[in-house]
Amino acid sequence: MTHVEIIGYIAATLTTASFVPQAVLTIKTRNTESLSFGMYSAFTLGVSCWLIYGIYLADKAIIFANAITLLLAASILFVKIRNMVGKKKA
Amino acid sequence: MTHVEIIGYIAATLTTASFVPQAVLTIKTRNTESLSFGMYSAFTLGVSCWLIYGIYLADKAIIFANAITLLLAASILFVKIRNMVGKKKA
Numbered sequence: 001m002t003h004v005e006i007i008g009y010i011a012a013t014l015t016t017a018s019f020v021p022q023a024v025l026t027i028k029t030r031n032t033e034s035l036s037f038g039m040y041s042a043f044t045l046g047v048s049c050w051l052i053y054g055i056y057l058a059d060k061a062i063i064f065a066n067a068i069t070l071l072l073a074a075s076i077l078f079v080k081i082r083n084m085v086g087k088k089k090a
Numbered sequence: 091m092t093h094v095e096i097i098g099y100i101a102a103t104l105t106t107a108s109f110v111p112q113a114v115l116t117i118k119t120r121n122t123e124s125l126s127f128g129m130y131s132a133f134t135l136g137v138s139c140w141l142i143y144g145i146y147l148a149d150k151a152i153i154f155a156n157a158i159t160l161l162l163a164a165s166i167l168f169v170k171i172r173n174m175v176g177k178k179k180a
Contacts, residue, residue, distance in 0.1 A: 004146045011143050014136025021128030031124040038111030046104025053101050056094045 016065045019072035032080040040077040047073055106155045109162035122170040130167040137163055 001009075026032060047070045054062030091099075116122060137160045144152030 004143065007139055007146065008143045011136050011139035014132050014139060016136075018129045018132035018136060021132070022126040025126045025129075026124065029124065034116065034119065034121040034124045036112040036115045039108045039115075042104050042108035042111070046101050046106075046108060049097055049101035049104060053094065053098045056097065 012061065012065050016069050019069055019076075023072040023075050026076045026079050030079060030083065032076075032083045035076065035080055037077075037080055037084065040073060040080055044070065044073045044077050102151065102155050106159050109159055109166070113162040113165050116166045116169050120169060120173065122166075122173045125166065125170055127167075127170055127174065130163060130170055134160065134163045134167050 026035070047066050050062060050066040051070055054060075054066055116125070137156050140152060140156040141160055144150075144156055
């Protein structure tokens with residue numbers, strides 16, 4: 001594996017894994033006051049497109065990273081929408 | 091441009107642009123209570139790695155998308171850290 005490939009893998013791991021602490025915090029506290037609905041709706045849709053892109057290319061790394069990110073981002077978006085509907089900590 | 095490439099461009103645009111409403115909300119309200127420090131520190135570091143990766147590959151799309159995302163994510167992280175230090179809406 002080249003140095004460039006290693007940087008790519010570190011980048012992918014960090015940007016995917018970064019959503020774990022946010023999802024844990026959001027699910028635990030149910031507080032989504034300072035989370036942007038616009039961000040999470042656009043991001044969830046974007047990650048879904050990345051997943052479709054990965055499936056078309058049959059690229060396991062793209063599929064794997066985006067399947068995890070989609071699960072995390074969609075969970076955060078779900079709590080945000082529930083709070084917006086319930087008008088609680090929206 | 092193929093259908094697959096179009097899906098890739100839509101994906102990249104959405105995941106990059108999604109940080110605009112979050113950065114606007116965070117800078118405007120200064121409220122970072124429900125934002126995870128772990129997420130924004132790991133994400134900012136990860137996007138920096140993507141930028142280095144793009145520079146190594148001389149891939150303009152990777153450089154462009156990640157330079158914008160880095161600016162937005164770093165701005166959000168900056169407000170979060172300032173609030174944590176000031177213990178205000180941390």
